[in-house]
Amino acid sequence: MSTLAVHDHHGVEHHDHDHEHHHNETFISKYIFSMDHKMIAKQFLITGITMAVIAMILSILFRIQLAYPDKSFPFLETLLGKNFAPGGRLDSNFYLSLVTIHGTIMVFFVLTAGLSGTFSNLLIPFQVGARDMASPFMNMLSYWLFFTASVIMLSSFLLQTQPAGPGWTIYPPLSALPKAMPGSGMGMTLWLISMVLFVASSLMGGINYVSTVLNMRTKGMDLWKMPLTIWAFFLTAILGILAFPVLVAGVVLLIFDRSFGTSFYLSDIVVQGQVMNFEGGSPILFQHLFWFLGHPEVYIVIMPAMGLVSEVMAVNSRKPIFGYHAMVYSLIGITVLSFIVWGHHMFVTGMNPFLGGVFMITTLIIAVPSAVKTFNWLATLWRGNIRFTPAMLFSIGFVSFFISGGITGIFLGNATLDINLHDTYFVVAHFHLVMGSAAIFGMLAGVYHWFPKMYGRLMDEKLGYLHFWLTFIGAYLVFFPMHFMGLDGVPRRYYSFTEIESLKQWVSVNTFITWAAIMAALAQVAFLFNFFYSIFKGKHATQNPWGSNTLEWTTPVERIHGNWPGEIPTVYRWPYDYSKPGHDEDFIPQTVPFSQTMSSNLPHDFEDSPVGDQEWVNTSKSNEHVK
Amino acid sequence: MAQLQQDKEKLNLAPKKFNMWIFLFTSFMFFMALTSGFIVYTGAGKGHELNFKIPDIFIASTAVIILSSGTMYMASKAAKGLQFAKQRMFLLLTIALGIAFFALQVYGWYIMAIKMQIYFANPNASRSFVYVFTGMHLLHIFAGLVLLLNNLRKSNGKTPQVKNLYSMEMSSLFWHFVDIVWIYLYVFLLLNQH
Numbered sequence: 052m053s054t055l056a057v058h059d060h061h062g063v064e065h066h067d068h069d070h071e072h073h074h075n076e077t078f079i080s081k082y083i084f085s086m087d088h089k090m091i092a093k094q095f096l097i098t099g100i101t102m103a104v105i106a107m108i109l110s111i112l113f114r115i116q117l118a119y120p121d122k123s124f125p126f127l128e129t130l131l132g133k134n135f136a137p138g139g140r141l142d143s144n145f146y147l148s149l150v151t152i153h154g155t156i157m158v159f160f161v162l163t164a165g166l167s168g169t170f171s172n173l174l175i176p177f178q179v180g181a182r183d184m185a186s187p188f189m190n191m192l193s194y195w196l197f198f199t200a201s202v203i204m205l206s207s208f209l210l211q212t213q214p215a216g217p218g219w220t221i222y223p224p225l226s227a228l229p230k231a232m233p234g235s236g237m238g239m240t241l242w243l244i245s246m247v248l249f250v251a252s253s254l255m256g257g258i259n260y261v262s263t264v265l266n267m268r269t270k271g272m273d274l275w276k277m278p279l280t281i282w283a284f285f286l287t288a289i290l291g292i293l294a295f296p297v298l299v300a301g302v303v304l305l306i307f308d309r310s311f312g313t314s315f316y317l318s319d320i321v322v323q324g325q326v327m328n329f330e331g332g333s334p335i336l337f338q339h340l341f342w343f344l345g346h347p348e349v350y351i352v353i354m355p356a357m358g359l360v361s362e363v364m365a366v367n368s369r370k371p372i373f374g375y376h377a378m379v380y381s382l383i384g385i386t387v388l389s390f391i392v393w394g395h396h397m398f399v400t401g402m403n404p405f406l407g408g409v410f411m412i413t414t415l416i417i418a419v420p421s422a423v424k425t426f427n428w429l430a431t432l433w434r435g436n437i438r439f440t441p442a443m444l445f446s447i448g449f450v451s452f453f454i455s456g457g458i459t460g461i462f463l464g465n466a467t468l469d470i471n472l473h474d475t476y477f478v479v480a481h482f483h484l485v486m487g488s489a490a491i492f493g494m495l496a497g498v499y500h501w502f503p504k505m506y507g508r509l510m511d512e513k514l515g516y517l518h519f520w521l522t523f524i525g526a527y528l529v530f531f532p533m534h535f536m537g538l539d540g541v542p543r544r545y546y547s548f549t550e551i552e553s554l555k556q557w558v559s560v561n562t563f564i565t566w567a568a569i570m571a572a573l574a575q576v577a578f579l580f581n582f583f584y585s586i587f588k589g590k591h592a593t594q595n596p597w598g599s600n601t602l603e604w605t606t607p608v609e610r611i612h613g614n615w616p617g618e619i620p621t622v623y624r625w626p627y628d629y630s631k632p633g634h635d636e637d638f639i640p641q642t643v644p645f646s647q648t649m650s651s652n653l654p655h656d657f658e659d660s661p662v663g664d665q666e667w668v669n670t671s672k673s674n675e676h677v678k
Numbered sequence: 679m680a681q682l683q684q685d686k687e688k689l690n691l692a693p694k695k696f697n698m699w700i701f702l703f704t705s706f707m708f709f710m711a712l713t714s715g716f717i718v719y720t721g722a723g724k725g726h727e728l729n730f731k732i733p734d735i736f737i738a739s740t741a742v743i744i745l746s747s748g749t750m751y752m753a754s755k756a757a758k759g760l761q762f763a764k765q766r767m768f769l770l771l772t773i774a775l776g777i778a779f780f781a782l783q784v785y786g787w788y789i790m791a792i793k794m795q796i797y798f799a800n801p802n803a804s805r806s807f808v809y810v811f812t813g814m815h816l817l818h819i820f821a822g823l824v825l826l827l828n829n830l831r832k833s834n835g836k837t838p839q840v841k842n843l844y845s846m847e848m849s850s851l852f853w854h855f856v857d858i859v860w861i862y863l864y865v866f867l868l869l870n871q872h
Binding site for chain 2: 185186189254257258259261262263265266267292293294295296297299300301303304307311312313314315328329330331332333335336339340343
């Protein structure tokens with residue numbers, strides 16, 4: 052059905068939005084089973100934040116164990132019950148469950164769904180100029196599957212046995228034999244159910260993102276006029292689409308091993324002195340299937356953060372992003388390379404050294420696009436009119452973590468060095484900096500920056516600064532010492548080190564790390580308060596509070612259904628015209644045609660435009676002569 | 679000056695069809711992962727080969743599903759030509775062939791498990807893979823049948839033709855894909871049976 056709309060160009064802006072779906076929204080259709088991309092983004096964000104807080108508390112619990120392996124804390128027994136913390140000390144099996152669920156929630160529920168789910172949903176329709184996603188219904192389904200997955204994952208804490216305990220990578224045989232340890236039983240089953248739902252949710256989201264970016268861009272928005280955020284979300288979604296089905300395949304086989312007596316992954320198993328009739332299986336097969344997802348997964352985590360950071364940095368440096376094309380090509384490079392490096396997680400599985408060499412080379416090549424991106428961010432900052440908003444600080448923090456965590460990646464990517472470093476705290480330090488802290492900082496930068504677009508209000512800056520500095524310092528204090536522990540050979544996932552003579556000395560460092568972690572965790576209270584307080588009581592935002600070029604800031608502050616009251620605006624230029632010489636303002640939104648910016652047009656602006664535009668150049672050149 | 683403008687807010691189905699294409703990609707990756715798993719497994723050690731003759735019944739099921747792709751094509755053609763009775767007939771035929779395929783695959787399992795004593799829970803997991811391939815594919819067949827039944831419901835001539843055609847296109851995309859996946863799996867198994 053098409054409607055006739057009368058646009059009066061002299062009148063005030065239209066706010067009546069004659070869409071075909073002009074039905075009355077009920078509470079349920081607006082806030083719960085909403086099909087509006089903005090509401091779904093907020094649902095993802097708040098669920099993601101909740102999951103992040105839970106995962107953070109889990110980490111503090113096992114940090115207490117690492118810092119004080121011999122002390123008992125009666126409050127732990129009160130909090131967790133006799134089963135999980137008898138006598139105020141964490142049960143050693145429960146420790147493994149804590150590590151597992153912390154990792155799972157952080158990697159999948161916070162940094163995949165919470166990050167992509169929030170910002171892809173919010174920004175893709177906004178920044179490409181679409182009314183909503185390709186399939187709003189699938190989008191809604193995606194959120195509710197994610198929500199169900201979250202509930203199932205957390206419900207495993209209510210079991211009498213333990214939540215899943217074989218680590219977030221769920222290697223068999225621990226994950227394949229329900230009797231192997233307490234965390235392999237019902238908790239593991241719930242983990243698998245939860246993750247199957249999660250993958251379904253992720254795929255639905257990803258399919259929507261790709262389809263929206265490719266099909267629903269507004270007039271004039273060609274691929275090379277898209278903000279880097281959109282490029283990042285688009286490529287992330289492609290990664291998810293290609294990688295998650297492989298995890299499903301691996302998990303399907305795992306479920307058959309667990310419950311149907313097959314032996315895909317199991318061989319020569321003896322449980323409690325009893326020989327099981329599994330033969331011929333190969334646990335390495337699972338690792339191949341898992342890491343074929345698992346490695347792209349870490350880029351699924353980091354790439355949206357890269358996109359958000361690129362955008363925030365350009366806006367707050369008041370400079371075009373340095374090397375826009377290089378940024379896109381390096382994202383594409385990372386996307387492609389991420390599929391041929393999974394073997395570097397398996398260097399010590401007895402892999403053919405030649406194959407290890409191949410994986411080593413592909414791994415080290417990833418340093419190239421990563422370095423291109425890093426230098427481009429630094430070059431964007433260079434001589435910019437930097438505005439240190441909280442979002443900008445978090446973006447700079449992102450780059451800092453990405454560098455310090457990325458450098459250790461070069462160590463770990465070497466097959467020979469990995470023999471020493473594998474499964475030590477060096478690995479823990481590496482990925483917590485490069486993908487954990489960095490991605491979280493990217494996400495927080497996004498929250499601070501796009502908060503006005505989500506809630507029409509601004510977050511408090513002072514609390515933002517407090518939050519940033521405490522978290523930034525805290526994260527380094529937590530993860531930096533772990534490098535040295537790892538170099539000394541301290542293995543990860545150990546319950547305590549008091550039994551091992553050579554590792555005893557590290558308990559003091561562990562105590563220090565734990566207190567740093569507690570400080571960083573408390574700093575998040577500043578964020579949580581700021582976030583929820585500002586939703587209701589924050590300062591009202593203007594339409595374009597940051598002076599930004601992208602399309603989302605041309606929508607009204609009221610955040611109406613369908614995004615733009617009248618026609619969707621047309622795009623004329625790339626999104627990074629900041630501080631363009633000759634223009635009277637330091638930004639030119641994408642919707643401003645070149646005909647209105649005669650004083651600042653450059654020949655370069657028309658390089659990939661149709662021939663007719665040459666006129667603009669000539670006119671503006673002759674104007675200059677007149678001057 | 680007031681300007682009259684057509685707001686182009688009509689039903690835009692192209693992005694949704696695109697969604698189906700991407701979904702097929704995810705499905706494709708899933709089967710690729712399973713068959714790669716098979717290759718990794720059989721390559722890992724001696725005695726990991728299939729080493730039995732794939733039951734001939736699968737030739738019959740292959741023929742049935744190829745035939746069903748043909749009837750699906752005829753149904754789509756009829757729908758485009760507004761011949762709803764014909765569309766319904768061919769849809770029903772496709773569904774019948776789909777169910778026949780389903781039955782033949784299950785019969786194939788029967789032959790493997792009962793006659794040939796090749797069980798799902800098998801110390802040689804490459805043989806278990808045969809069940810996984812066919813089972814996961816049958817899940818897709820089931821989903822395809824649901825889509826086809828939905829088409830049948832919409833082919834009554836009362837549903838707007840746009841929607842009828844749209845759901846026809848969606849399910850025929852899916853059905854042809856599932857057909858191709860089976861051919862791939864069958865050829866894969868034939869090549870690896872010894």
